[in-house]
Amino acid sequence: xxxxxxxxPNADPGQNNSVTEWIRNAARGDLxxxxxxxxxxxxxxxxxxxxxxxxxxxxxxDGEDLVGEVFMGFLxxxxxxxxxxxxxxxxxxxxxxxxxxxxxxxxxxxxNAEKRGSGREQxxxxxxxxxxxxxxxxxxxxxxxxxxxxxxxxxxxxxxxxLQRLPDDTFRSIAKELLAGYSxxxxxxRLQLSHSTIERKVGIIRILFQQSLSxxx
Numbered sequence: 001x002x003x004x005x006x007x008x009p010n011a012d013p014g015q016n017n018s019v020t021e022w023i024r025n026a027a028r029g030d031l032x033x034x035x036x037x038x039x040x041x042x043x044x045x046x047x048x049x050x051x052x053x054x055x056x057x058x059x060x061x062d063g064e065d066l067v068g069e070v071f072m073g074f075l076x077x078x079x080x081x082x083x084x085x086x087x088x089x090x091x092x093x094x095x096x097x098x099x100x101x102x103x104x105x106x107x108x109x110x111x112n113a114e115k116r117g118s119g120r121e122q123x124x125x126x127x128x129x130x131x132x133x134x135x136x137x138x139x140x141x142x143x144x145x146x147x148x149x150x151x152x153x154x155x156x157x158x159x160x161x162x163l164q165r166l167p168d169d170t171f172r173s174i175a176k177e178l179l180a181g182y183s184x185x186x187x188x189x190r191l192q193l194s195h196s197t198i199e200r201k202v203g204i205i206r207i208l209f210q211q212s213l214s215x216x217x
Contacts, residue, residue, distance in 0.1 A: 019089035027078055027086075031165040031208050037092070038071050038204055039167070045070060045096060052104055061107065068203050070099045075211050162212055166205065174201050 019040065025033035042064070049063040074096060077083055085091060159179065163172045170193070177187045184198050191198070 019092070020087075023086060023088070023092060026075070029079065031162075031212060032167060034075060034211060035167045035171075035204060035208055038207065041071070041093070041096060042067055042200070042204075044093075045100065048097065049100060049104075052100070057104075057107070064200065064203060066100070066103065068207055070096060070103060072207055072210065073099050073103075075207070079211070162209065165212075166208070171201055171205060174198065175205050178202065178205065 019037070022033040022036045022040075026037055045067045046063045049066050050058070053061060053063065053066075074083075078086075083091075083095060086095060163175055166172050166175060170191075173191055174187060174193075177190065182190065184195070184202060187193070187198050187202075188195055
């Protein structure tokens, strides 16, 4: 890990207790706390990624997709009881930067291996192309047959519970549009929200949905 922990940007000492509480609750699988942490660290991590990626890399890797993958990796390890050293927001910031550094290093190793023609040298945390990581998450993993009435009722209750755990009504509206099959462009018109807002919140919703699947399994 970093020898000298980097200072968390725009750190507000008054928010320290909130972040520590979110960390504690997220370790217990609380989706709202996970969403709060993601919102708190998404922009600082995206700025950090922009500073680390070269111009050529930015063409291949979207910074916000990278942040989503970093945070998903963090949550998966947290859900398994990892990150024993995690006590406060400074620990969290250091962990997130370490995951990001490793993923960027893996990406570069993979690229160099492909240049040599082997394509064999890959880190287990390789980075997907723009939009790929988010779009391939199982938001609509439905069986081929028609569900029974009981299965439908269970699914409706799970969806209702997931929507209730989302941070606010805007998130819930976007999640309902996703479930209805609307594209991001259509959501932008229907909900009168900017493209960047839709894209950012869709990413958070998919991360939280993926995490809820991991928690339930």
